[in-house]
Amino acid sequence: MTNKTDRIIIFDTTLRDGEQCPGATLNIDEKLVIAKQLARLGVDVIEAGFAFASPGDFEAVKKIAQIVGTENGPIVCSLARAIKADIEAAAEALKPAVNARIHTFISTSDIHLEYQLRKSRAEVLAIAEEMVAYAKSFMTDIEFSPMDAARTDPEFLYQVLERAIAAGATTVNIPDTVGYTTPSEFGAMIKGIIENVPNIDQAIISVHGHNDLGLAVANFLEAVKNGARQLECTINGIGERAGNASLEELVMALHVRRQYFNPYLGRPEDSQESLTNIDTRQIYKTSRLVSNLTGMLVQPNKAIVGANAFAHESGIHQDGVLKNKLTYEIMDAQLIGLTDNQIVLGKHSGRNAFRTRLKELGFELSDTELNKAFVRFKEVADKKKDISDWDLEAIVNDEIQQAPDLFRVELVQVSCGSNARPTATVTLRTPEGEELTDAAIGTGPVDAVYKAINRVVNVPNQLIEFSVQSVTGGIDALGEVTIRLRYESKVFSGHAANTDIIVASAQAYVNALNRLYASLQTQQKPEEVTAQKV
Ligand code: KIV
Numbered sequence: 001m002t003n004k005t006d007r008i009i010i011f012d013t014t015l016r017d018g019e020q021c022p023g024a025t026l027n028i029d030e031k032l033v034i035a036k037q038l039a040r041l042g043v044d045v046i047e048a049g050f051a052f053a054s055p056g057d058f059e060a061v062k063k064i065a066q067i068v069g070t071e072n073g074p075i076v077c078s079l080a081r082a083i084k085a086d087i088e089a090a091a092e093a094l095k096p097a098v099n100a101r102i103h104t105f106i107s108t109s110d111i112h113l114e115y116q117l118r119k120s121r122a123e124v125l126a127i128a129e130e131m132v133a134y135a136k137s138f139m140t141d142i143e144f145s146p147m148d149a150a151r152t153d154p155e156f157l158y159q160v161l162e163r164a165i166a167a168g169a170t171t172v173n174i175p176d177t178v179g180y181t182t183p184s185e186f187g188a189m190i191k192g193i194i195e196n197v198p199n200i201d202q203a204i205i206s207v208h209g210h211n212d213l214g215l216a217v218a219n220f221l222e223a224v225k226n227g228a229r230q231l232e233c234t235i236n237g238i239g240e241r242a243g244n245a246s247l248e249e250l251v252m253a254l255h256v257r258r259q260y261f262n263p264y265l266g267r268p269e270d271s272q273e274s275l276t277n278i279d280t281r282q283i284y285k286t287s288r289l290v291s292n293l294t295g296m297l298v299q300p301n302k303a304i305v306g307a308n309a310f311a312h313e314s315g316i317h318q319d320g321v322l323k324n325k326l327t328y329e330i331m332d333a334q335l336i337g338l339t340d341n342q343i344v345l346g347k348h349s350g351r352n353a354f355r356t357r358l359k360e361l362g363f364e365l366s367d368t369e370l371n372k373a374f375v376r377f378k379e380v381a382d383k384k385k386d387i388s389d390w391d392l393e394a395i396v397n398d399e400i401q402q403a404p405d406l407f408r409v410e411l412v413q414v415s416c417g418s419n420a421r422p423t424a425t426v427t428l429r430t431p432e433g434e435e436l437t438d439a440a441i442g443t444g445p446v447d448a449v450y451k452a453i454n455r456v457v458n459v460p461n462q463l464i465e466f467s468v469q470s471v472t473g474g475i476d477a478l479g480e481v482t483i484r485l486r487y488e489s490k491v492f493s494g495h496a497a498n499t500d501i502i503v504a505s506a507q508a509y510v511n512a513l514n515r516l517y518a519s520l521q522t523q524q525k526p527e528e529v530t531a532q533k534v
Pocket residue numbers: 017079105145147148175176177178208210534
């Protein structure tokens with residue numbers, strides 16, 4: 001293997017590092033839905049989780065390995081500390097994948113060695129070497145990360161990398177774990193590695209970085225110019241603290257500015273060949289899916305996938321764009337899969353038309369999922385005359401969102417107005433099948449509904465985020481509600497879409513409560529779940 005691959009490998013860690021942000025916790029089925037979409041998007045490697053962290057993580061890695069890790073599918077990867085038990089769990093969970101990778105790591109910065117690991121440099125060197133060799137005894141594709149590399153003494157970093165490669169690492173990943181470095185420093189670090197690690201030509205150089213200073217993407221692009229060939233990133237940039245480098249920003253920067261980057265990859269400047277394997281038309285859909293399932297909203301001004309990313313508000317800009325798009329647009333919205341909102345289906349559309357359009361939109365549903373989605377489609381079509389692609393996407397995402405079906409909303413009724421006290425009545429079906437009704441007064445209709453639900457479910461929690469977005473324009477638009485609530489130290493999210501935003505609010509809240517309730521039932525204390533993450 002050589003460092004000089006002539007394209008960029010996209011390593012997606014949405015399901016591992018991305019899932020580590022508070023409230024983004026996904027269940028196994030949701031992870032599988034995202035993994036399938038990542039495969040459609042064309043990522044080269046999916047970091048499916050951290051198999052040793054919990055039985056749930058193990059099962060998720062295994063299921064993704066089984067279903068997405070096919071011959072022509074992406075490499076499926078599991079994280080593992082440089083500890084035998086972690087590596088064994090990763091190897092076991094990855095067994096079903098045709099192309100599998102163990103990603104093992106150990107900290108190398110002095111600050112981590114002194115305060116966290118309490119080990120000497122010599123000890124860390126020996127562990128890295130031994131554990132890479134151990135991982136290699138299970139499979140050929142091994143990635144090694146010296147955690148906090150960006151704050152590691154370069155001479156020590158070179159030694160660790162050399163020993164890891166000699167022990168069998170085929171990819172060496174350079175993490176800026178705390179999001180501290182700057183583009184020129186990071187570029188120089190990659191250059192230093194190429195110049196000072198004698199066997200570096202036997203491994204791919206990868207980069208991994210967090211966005212604490214908002215520099216992750218810029219750091220990666222500088223790393224590419226200096227020889228990095230794998231980028232570790234997440235959809236919508238979700239991840240620990242300020243998040244990880246965002247996949248869509250990296251991919252589109254490399255695409256839109258390929259003439260600039262081509263020479264760094266040894267290509268003619270005017271080469272039109274894509275620098276990554278990503279099908280950019282799947283970007284928007286993947287972004288929406290991840291946002292809906294994790295409950296992590298995308299800020300409107302987010303590059304590439306934000307609601308305003310292609311909106312022109314100023315008169316001068318609008319005038320220019322109408323005359324020629326190139327005046328103010330550096331890329332076509334269609335490139336990321338944002339098509340014009342074609343009206344495709346309505347109340348009289350049948351199951352076949354529904355199935356066909358979903359297929360065209362890239363959704364592959366099982367028969368059960370299709371049936372559920374079709375029932376929802378008919379309900380929505382009864383209230384909303386024209387069903388656009390965005391509506392279909394919202395309906396399907398809502399139906400395949402796998403919040404555990406414990407409590408179910410049977411009835412929501414509110415009374416409110418300018419001179420009324422907002423009052424709500426709700427009926428929920430309990431996990432035992434009993435129908436319970438209660439009522440409450442609130443500061444507004446949603447507050448009243450949530451208070452009434454709380455009286456039934458009776459799990460104390462704090463609502464920390466509530467957002468309503470309309471899927472399309474128009475008075476009959478579907479409203480999407482995303483909420484996040486906190487229970488002790490853990491955050492749970494819920495999402496729902498309905499033409500009635502009060503009903504959507506109730507359903508989103510009950511989805512989040514179901515997740516909380518399920519986590520209480522498994523008796524896994526929230527602190528334990530968090531502590532197991534890296
Ligand atoms: O940020 C980090 O250092 C990581 C490693 C495990 C690669 O996520």
